[in-house]
Amino acid sequence: MSLAESWDKYAVGSKPRRAVNATGDTTWLNWTQYADHGPNESVLGPVAGRRVLELGSGSGSNLAHLVTLGAMGLGVDVAPAREAVARERWADLAGLEFRTAEATAFLSETDEAFDVVLSIFGAVWFVDPHTLLPLIRSRMASGGTLAFSHLPAGSQDVKPGGAGLRHNHSPDAWEHLLTSYGFGAVSASLIEPPEGRTVGTMLVRALAR
Template sequence: MPRTSHDPVLFWDRYKPDRDGPSPPPDATAFEWTQYEGHGPGAELLGQPRTALELGAAECREASWLARRGVHVTALDLSPVQVERARRWWKDVPGLTIEEGEACSFLRASDQTYDAVYSIWGAVWFTDPEELFPLVAERLSPGGVFAFSHGETPQHLQGRRPVYGKGPEGREMTVDRWCHPPEVWADLAHGHGFRDVRARCLPAPADQALGTIIVEARLPA
């Protein structure tokens, strides 16, 4: 019997498994692109959207933050465990819709458009950009913002790479991750019709090692 399995739903079901924990107080959440609290830019990268879609929202902290400020937010995640927890945590937040599904399938099935589509260490990092980027472009309003972030990756780890984790009974699990430096992300965005692309690696705070790649792009108005 193989000891390694490729099951993205189960992989993300087991991510941050404290599903029965209490919801954080609203004033404890913020809009963060990095893993370091208060480090780097915030929601201003999205401009002033009326509607937004988050891809790979997990706990939906940023989505709930936006919704509490009047943005109509759809938060999408592949994992039913993550979705159940987020719906329980943020059930009283108006303007927030939490959906379960895979990013490309959701975008193909929808005819809704958004002023902003974003992902914070989420689905953009774990989906083939050649498939995802044109679908995002179809669902963005003219002039809309596409922005995402993920962890800095070593230069020798580029392209599609497996990420390993532990599944049931100690079985090794994998999920695919797309590792690109900022200049490659910028080329991909330009190639799929985005403009005003800014891609960079934000260095980590002085006492930390891992920086954050942040990409911003717009559709032509």
Template sequence: MRAVGVDLSVKQLDKARERWPGVDGMELHEADALAYFEDTVAVFDAVYSVFGAAWFTDPGLLLPAVHANLKPGGVFAFSQRPPVEGCYGCQASYIPRGPDEDPAVVKRWDYEPAVWEAILKEQGYADVSASVIDAPPGSRRTGTLFVRGVRGIRGVRGSS
């Protein structure tokens, strides 16, 4: 197996190295996910974004780039927080930094499950599903939005 991790954050990549030391076939890249998919010729069985690129990258750009890098029957799945009711589309997140720094402004894309399904289908994905998984019992109250689609015919590398 070959597992590839892509993240802008060196800290996140370091956490992966600490959590899975010595895993054969693991590659970690400090990069923007969209740029990685646009620049690589690699083709994947599955791509999974965990509260990451699929949340913070324009789906009109990311979804076709991922689709083009999936094998026939390949799966793209992603998870993120469900949208806040009434706050859909591109939203701004303010990420705290150091005490003497202004917060970082980061864009994120929030849609209800049915809208995510329509967006993936428009981008050529098949067998699309999207739903909110309830949070486990405990202090956390917000569930997780989980979206999944299979590579369809449109946008396949090397096809017309």
């Protein structure tokens, strides 16, 4: 089974995001695996007028929220089913595009430049950082923001790929990797889980030098 087929199979079993969140918003950004928990889009800084790339955009909900704030968004996902769902759900939202592609292939072939790149439990978690990070940096404007989240090391989930292929590094390891590939001002920390849960979320942010 190919990578795209594996992710398509996983996508079929995914539950759609709720129509509104706990505060009644119809769009929002969620960095963690828990509803209504963790920081919001402020992690990225101002996004209005900025070109934003999401690697592993899924149904497009996080990216769509940034577009409602004035960003110009492009979502890339390896699963064809994800693009179809995202296009249908957000068809009426201008300034938002979706493409089906593997992250490294897209970054290697595109000539587009981005001010913000984000990956929420997405490509940064699954692709070798020694391959992916320099490709991301090559498509980012100087001073641009890269931010991503994933489960902490040792955590288990059911996404395709298997534990051996996930790059859930420690904060120190991410700082070393990011600074090695042209990023600075790295902040990496664990978001504590909500009450009654035991697994937190790693959130990493860096600026392109």
